[in-house]
Amino acid sequence: MKREYFAHSENGNNDKHLLAKHLRETARFAESFACQEEYRPLFKLSGLVHDLGKYQLEFQNYLENGGRRGSVPHASWGAGFAGKLKHSDASIAIDGHHKGLPDKAAWKSDVNPYLHDNVAGFDEVISAFLADNGLNEASLVLPQLKLDTDGFKRELFIRYLFSSLTDSDWLSTEEHFDSEKSVLRPDRTLPIDFMLDKLEEEFAAKSKVGEINQLRNMARDQSLAKALLPTGCYSLALPTGMGKTLTSLSWALRHAKQNRLKRIIIVLPYISIIDQTARELKKIFGEEWILEHHSSYNEGQKTATDKNEDYSTEQKRKQLAFENWDFPVIVTTTVQFFESLFSNKPSKCRKIHNIAESVVIFDEVQTIPKEIVLPTLGILNDVQAVMRTSFLFCTATQPAYEKRPGFNGITTIMPLIEEPGILYDKTKRVTYHLLDDLAPTSFSRLTDAVVEHHQSALVIFNTKKDALEFFKLMESDEKWEAKYHLSTAMCPVHRKKTIKDIKAGLDSKKKILVVSTQLIEAGVDFDFPLVFRALAPLEAIIQSAGRCNREGEMDGFGNVFLFVLQDARYPNKTYQACAGYAAELLQNDIEQLYSHNVFEKYYASVFALYIDQTKQQGINNARKEFNFETVNDSYRYLDDHSEGLFIYNYNDESRQLLHSLQYKEYLSRDDYRAMQPFTVQAYENFIFQNRGDVKTSPHGFKIWYGNYDPATGISVAPMEVDKYVV
Numbered sequence: 001m002k003r004e005y006f007a008h009s010e011n012g013n014n015d016k017h018l019l020a021k022h023l024r025e026t027a028r029f030a031e032s033f034a035c036q037e038e039y040r041p042l043f044k045l046s047g048l049v050h051d052l053g054k055y056q057l058e059f060q061n062y063l064e065n066g067g068r069r070g071s072v073p074h075a076s077w078g079a080g081f082a083g084k085l086k087h088s089d090a091s092i093a094i095d096g097h098h099k100g101l102p103d104k105a106a107w108k109s110d111v112n113p114y115l116h117d118n119v120a121g122f123d124e125v126i127s128a129f130l131a132d133n134g135l136n137e138a139s140l141v142l143p144q145l146k147l148d149t150d151g152f153k154r155e156l157f158i159r160y161l162f163s164s165l166t167d168s169d170w171l172s173t174e175e176h177f178d179s180e181k182s183v184l185r186p187d188r189t190l191p192i193d194f195m196l197d198k199l200e201e202e203f204a205a206k207s208k209v210g211e212i213n214q215l216r217n218m219a220r221d222q223s224l225a226k227a228l229l230p231t232g233c234y235s236l237a238l239p240t241g242m243g244k245t246l247t248s249l250s251w252a253l254r255h256a257k258q259n260r261l262k263r264i265i266i267v268l269p270y271i272s273i274i275d276q277t278a279r280e281l282k283k284i285f286g287e288e289w290i291l292e293h294h295s296s297y298n299e300g301q302k303t304a305t306d307k308n309e310d311y312s313t314e315q316k317r318k319q320l321a322f323e324n325w326d327f328p329v330i331v332t333t334t335v336q337f338f339e340s341l342f343s344n345k346p347s348k349c350r351k352i353h354n355i356a357e358s359v360v361i362f363d364e365v366q367t368i369p370k371e372i373v374l375p376t377l378g379i380l381n382d383v384q385a386v387m388r389t390s391f392l393f394c395t396a397t398q399p400a401y402e403k404r405p406g407f408n409g410i411t412t413i414m415p416l417i418e419e420p421g422i423l424y425d426k427t428k429r430v431t432y433h434l435l436d437d438l439a440p441t442s443f444s445r446l447t448d449a450v451v452e453h454h455q456s457a458l459v460i461f462n463t464k465k466d467a468l469e470f471f472k473l474m475e476s477d478e479k480w481e482a483k484y485h486l487s488t489a490m491c492p493v494h495r496k497k498t499i500k501d502i503k504a505g506l507d508s509k510k511k512i513l514v515v516s517t518q519l520i521e522a523g524v525d526f527d528f529p530l531v532f533r534a535l536a537p538l539e540a541i542i543q544s545a546g547r548c549n550r551e552g553e554m555d556g557f558g559n560v561f562l563f564v565l566q567d568a569r570y571p572n573k574t575y576q577a578c579a580g581y582a583a584e585l586l587q588n589d590i591e592q593l594y595s596h597n598v599f600e601k602y603y604a605s606v607f608a609l610y611i612d613q614t615k616q617q618g619i620n621n622a623r624k625e626f627n628f629e630t631v632n633d634s635y636r637y638l639d640d641h642s643e644g645l646f647i648y649n650y651n652d653e654s655r656q657l658l659h660s661l662q663y664k665e666y667l668s669r670d671d672y673r674a675m676q677p678f679t680v681q682a683y684e685n686f687i688f689q690n691r692g693d694v695k696t697s698p699h700g701f702k703i704w705y706g707n708y709d710p711a712t713g714i715s716v717a718p719m720e721v722d723k724y725v726v
Helices: 019-032 037-049 057-065 075-084 088-095 104-115 122-133 152-177 179-184 192-205 211-224 244-259 271-285 313-324 334-341 370-387 420-426 443-451 464-474 492-507 538-545 573-588 590-594 598-610 614-624 628-634 652-661 669-678 684-689
Strands: 006-008 233-237 263-268 290-293 329-333 358-363 390-395 430-434 457-460 482-486 512-516 530-534 558-565 642-647 679-683 694-696 702-704
Touching (some): 006 019, 019 122, 019 152, 037 075, 037 088, 037 152, 075 088, 075 122, 088 104, 088 152, 152 370, 152 614, 152 628, 179 313, 192 244, 192 271, 211 244, 211 420, 233 244, 233 370, 244 271, 263 334, 271 290, 271 329, 334 370, 370 390, 370 598, 370 614, 430 573, 430 590, 443 457, 443 464, 443 530, 464 512, 482 492, 492 512, 492 669, 530 538, 538 558, 538 573, 538 590, 538 598, 573 598, 614 628, 642 652, 642 669, 642 684, 652 669, 669 679, 679 684
Parallel strands (some): 263 329, 263 358, 290 329, 457 512, 482 512, 530 558, 642 702
């Protein structure tokens, strides 16, 4: 009688998971995830051999009799066999399918004993595997893939293969242990024609009267003329307020139809923009097609105040799609997107294979940190080449991201707009001024300058300290009908409410004052007649101006004043250096700010002059050497050494949520998502200095029991500005 081998222990039906069945299922899933025909055999092979080590008698005894989880390692056996077959790409992916993609040296250490016949029982395990699956070893020897010789594209291919294998393994295991959950996974293809029809209805309903609307239509027509080009990297440079969200989506849908692409991924820098974008798309297309995925969003969020404790079927489907991005349209953050691409962790990497055969739209692309821009652009180059993906870079301030001497950027970027300069010239809405010719300005002088215009005003600072201090000075000023503060010292739900209140105030033509940090600069569609901006890098200045006379409905131009504070503070040294360089340019010729390509020239100069490339080269070298764990540890999209503080005293809902969580032994991902709207990121030194107001919960997260100002957010004592979280 033929022996039965098992992959997993019993499920709720008292059935064990047959190992051969699990291997076939994993191979089937993995093969289906390959975007090129030539990849399919290796993807299938990886699925077939990944759990070869489970043919060990010790592993079968472990399943039968129990034992400590992980006490019988098995991943290295499959990796060793793939290595023996000379499929090193598959070997690396298999070796890491539980612990994560390894560094090259660690992988070699794992597989070398198998390659040199130093593992007892290896041949017997291979024989059992071949016999149980009706295979012969010769059928598993495949032609070598012809990837580039410089290493980067092959490194990306291994990430792609690893993602496909990991997701396939988990999907097969889920089918065994939780079939009800498995059948809930969304099975939806991108409904391109339906979405195009809905977009056309949206465009048809918009006014076509006036020069701005005519220019929007011209920009859309020019973009769509290039939708039928093959997959590649494209740019959409449009002035603020020209409707780039819907124009980019219209192009993406037609481009996806032409190139048979499977999904659209919209990548945005800030949660506030994601909320706004996702809300707009859901309104046009319906909730069921849009997956909104970021740290503070929980589809179907449950808290102690909910009357209905059950998720809807649709909400459950979206929860599952968070794991691997198997959804038609995804709206996510730059942090989520890039830290997944550079990760070596199985849970983070599950989604990577679904970036293949997609259109990825990067909005506000200028926000990619300059300190990591080279490895970031490098991996996008490789994704485009290996995974048949198109990228669209959208911004009002287009950086110099294309490859040039001394800058190894994107190989080719095709602009969708033929002559963007015409659009920028015709949509000029503001006049720039240098307050006191950028001589250091006191808060008192700044107050007078803001008040004397008798208009609603937006004042933007570079740090939370400066914004808070100025807001406190203006708080008692009765010249305004309403005053608002915005910063990341406020928890997300508080910021969201404040933004809504500000928009209502502007719509009702109230005279309001808003004091903000730079979080307001991208995607928040405020429209002020007057903006004051602390000296900043050029992209921040131009983005700030996008909050002034945004719709062009004022008589004449809006006014943007740039100023330098006395004892000015900056977020970091790079930011300060770039702001200083911007000051030099503008003092020489402020008219440069009206040129559509000024930022591209500025960016190239700043990168050459002020950006230390040591770290970037280190990440690229680690990629080239196939040191996946090192890359994971080195790449940080945000490197601010902050930690989340749950705000207990925000409102009754935050207090009730915390009370409901304290009775749980373990917290789920849903619990952590429910906490995010009430969580503020604070620096480690602030937490240490105010440790009397900070408690660590039994679950490990930190809770702020101190003061939370209803206008300005987390604080120690409202008037003690110097102790404020920075």
